[in-house]
Amino acid sequence: MGRRIFLMLCALFFGAGGLVIWTYQGAGPSARQGAATDVILARGASTGQIADTLKTAGVIRSREIFYLAAKLGGAGRHLKAGEYEFASGEPMATVLSDVAQGKVVKRFVAVPEGWTSDMALDAVRAEPALTGAVQAPPEGSILPDSYPVQRGEDRAEVIEKMRAARDALLAQLWAGRGPDLPLKTPEEAVTLASIVEKETGVPAERPRIAAVFENRLRAGVRLESDPTIIYGITKGRPLGRGITRAELAAATPYNTYKIVGLPPTPIANPGRAALAAVLNPPRSGEMFFVANGRGGHVFASTYAEHKANVDKWRVIERQRAAAGAAK
Numbered sequence: 001m002g003r004r005i006f007l008m009l010c011a012l013f014f015g016a017g018g019l020v021i022w023t024y025q026g027a028g029p030s031a032r033q034g035a036a037t038d039v040i041l042a043r044g045a046s047t048g049q050i051a052d053t054l055k056t057a058g059v060i061r062s063r064e065i066f067y068l069a070a071k072l073g074g075a076g077r078h079l080k081a082g083e084y085e086f087a088s089g090e091p092m093a094t095v096l097s098d099v100a101q102g103k104v105v106k107r108f109v110a111v112p113e114g115w116t117s118d119m120a121l122d123a124v125r126a127e128p129a130l131t132g133a134v135q136a137p138p139e140g141s142i143l144p145d146s147y148p149v150q151r152g153e154d155r156a157e158v159i160e161k162m163r164a165a166r167d168a169l170l171a172q173l174w175a176g177r178g179p180d181l182p183l184k185t186p187e188e189a190v191t192l193a194s195i196v197e198k199e200t201g202v203p204a205e206r207p208r209i210a211a212v213f214e215n216r217l218r219a220g221v222r223l224e225s226d227p228t229i230i231y232g233i234t235k236g237r238p239l240g241r242g243i244t245r246a247e248l249a250a251a252t253p254y255n256t257y258k259i260v261g262l263p264p265t266p267i268a269n270p271g272r273a274a275l276a277a278v279l280n281p282p283r284s285g286e287m288f289f290v291a292n293g294r295g296g297h298v299f300a301s302t303y304a305e306h307k308a309n310v311d312k313w314r315v316i317e318r319q320r321a322a323a324g325a326a327k
Contacts, residue, residue, distance in 0.1 A: 023062050028059065028060060028090050029060070036085045040084075041082060047079060051070070075100040083107075104150070117137050117139050117142060138265070143162060181281075191262045197271065200224050209289060212283040216313050220260060236268055291313050
């Protein structure tokens with residue numbers, strides 16, 4: 001009789017052990033909806049609270065087994081908060097490993113170089129994982145980049161991260177700026193860098209264009225930059241057409257065909273390369289540039305050279321117009 005009871009107890013023990021192992025390493029519950037389950041683990045949550053959240057969400061079968069595995073295996077000391085996405089049927093062992101390694105859902109808000117602050121604001125407002133209202137930051141005050149964000153993060157905090165990144169980079173570049181720049185303050189550097197950013201889509205040209213503009217500032221010559229006119233019309237949104245003669249002649253604070261020196265604010269948010277180009281431009285005697293018809297520009301030191309380059313560009317414009325009309 002005693003031997004029979006002993007064998008029954010052994011069977012129960014090993015059966016329970018097998019069930020625990022199967023629950024931990026075998027397939028987990030199916031997602032209640034779709035192919036995955038999205039779960040947010042709160043910052044500062046204990047191992048028990050994390051286990052409760054996962055069980056309530058239907059990601060694991062047993063709160064107790066998850067808790068014991070985390071505690072006995074040491075993973076409980078490393079569980080990380082954030083947003084997680086667990087595939088339907090994901091084993092508990094994988095869930096625990098993912099949370100211990102912090103394999104959170106990666107979300108980003110991207111701000112390309114040359115975007116205005118209003119355009120950056122649109123991107124922040126459009127991210128559904130973020131919360132809260134936010135106003136547009138001052139033009140030129142954020143650093144274009146791709147910023148990681150988390151579900152539930154405040155939009156105003158995301159904008160502040162962008163501003164802090166720009167402030168840190170600007171302070172670093174300003175401290176290492178070249179000698180004899182015609183720029184009195186870091187903000188003037190940002191304004192000029194924003195014009196350089198909008199003038200060319202060819203990264204290698206930025207230093208050369210920066211040098212041209214700084215030569216013109218030193219000489220007291222108007223910058224004559226088309227992007228500044230566009231900013232005065234649309235606040236940096238694409239114009240969608242050519243600039244008219246009336247717009248070229250309009251007296252606005254941003255019309256650098258009319259004003260001498262820099263406009264009152266940046267016209268976009270310049271990136272790292274444009275800022276660096278403005279604060280350490282190459283030595284150059286060039287004063288002019290015009291489109292070359294191949295996406296870049298051709299540069300000149302004298303007005304006579306520049307006029308010849310402009311005449312070549314006008315020929316290219318006429319040929320393109322004729323080709324477009326023939327289609």
